[in-house]
Amino acid sequence: xxxxxxxxxxxxxxxxxxxxxxxxxxxxxxxxxxxxxxxxxxxxxxxxxxxxxxxxxxxxxxxxxxxxxxxxxxxxxxxxxxxxxxxxxxxxxxxxxxxxxxxxxxxxxxxxxxxxxxxxxxxxxxxxxxxxxxxxxxxxxxxxxxxxxxxxxxxxxxxxxxxxxxxxxxxxxxxxxxxxxxxxxxxxxxxxxxxxxxxxxxxxxxxxxxxxxxxxxxxxxxxxxxxxxxxxxxxxxxxxxxxxx
Ligand SMILES: [Fe+2]
Ligand SMILES: [Fe+2]
Numbered sequence: 341x342x343x344x345x346x347x348x349x350x351x352x353x354x355x356x357x358x359x360x361x362x363x364x365x366x367x368x369x370x371x372x373x374x375x376x377x378x379x380x381x382x383x384x385x386x387x388x389x390x391x392x393x394x395x396x397x398x399x400x401x402x403x404x405x406x407x408x409x410x411x412x413x414x415x416x417x418x419x420x421x422x423x424x425x426x427x428x429x430x431x432x433x434x435x436x437x438x439x440x441x442x443x444x445x446x447x448x449x450x451x452x453x454x455x456x457x458x459x460x461x462x463x464x465x466x467x468x469x470x471x472x473x474x475x476x477x478x479x480x481x482x483x484x485x486x487x488x489x490x491x492x493x494x495x496x497x498x499x500x501x502x503x504x505x506x507x508x509x510x511x512x513x514x515x516x517x518x519x520x521x522x523x524x525x526x527x528x529x530x531x532x533x534x535x536x537x538x539x540x541x542x543x544x545x546x547x548x549x550x551x552x553x554x555x556x557x558x559x560x561x562x563x564x565x566x567x568x569x570x571x572x573x574x575x576x577x578x579x580x581x582x583x584x585x
Pocket of ligand 1 (some may be wrong): 378411493497
């Protein structure tokens with residue numbers, strides 16, 4: 341059974357909920373990007389379902405229902421998380437507004453490429469969710485509200501991990517487009533999360549946080565995350581060798 345996270349429980353309370361400032365801001369940055377990203381996923385999959393004949397694939401139709409229901413819940417939960425972040429760090433407003441427009445350029449791409457991108461983003465999400473669910477380095481394993489949200493989100497991502505890819509395969513998207521999409525989404529997501537993490541850390545520094553402490557935190561996080569990155573790289577490569585279903 342799925343347990344969602346209620347609105348009040350998302351008030352982060354402590355500014356640095358994930359052990360250190362930079363590690364907290366890394367996931368806060370990802371949260372800022374998620375409502376726009378998940379709205380894009382939902383719209384894209386819904387559009388393809390409306391165009392497709394799924395009468396011979398009732399299971400996929402049902403899985404798409406689940407996908408849309410769960411991504412909608414994630415989107416709403418991260419909006420509340422982000423509102424809590426903005427209440428905690430008022431200078432974040434402009435950064436959050438920019439984050440809300442990160443998928444605008446994707447809407448200009450062809451419909452098949454948009455669906456390929458969603459399948460690829462969902463693979464990246466799965467790889468991160470596997471890491472969060474099996475190791476406690478990236479997200480602190482405690483009962484703080486943000487860490488509970490991330491673990492809940494990770495569990496649901498693992499539950500619907502194949503839906504976007506199954507939809508893409510049903511729509512006839514070829515391996516070339518899917519691989520290109522993985523390369524693009526990896527570059528896009530990595531760049532954006534790092535840019536927005538930097539922007540949030542700058543907000544903290546303008547609010548009085550120590551620049552030196554932030555640099556030390558960032559260096560420690562980067563070094564400590566190497567085992568996680570290696571495991572996630574193995575998961576990332578799975579996409580390249582998996583047969584198209
Ligand atoms: Fe999600
Ligand atoms: Fe998802």
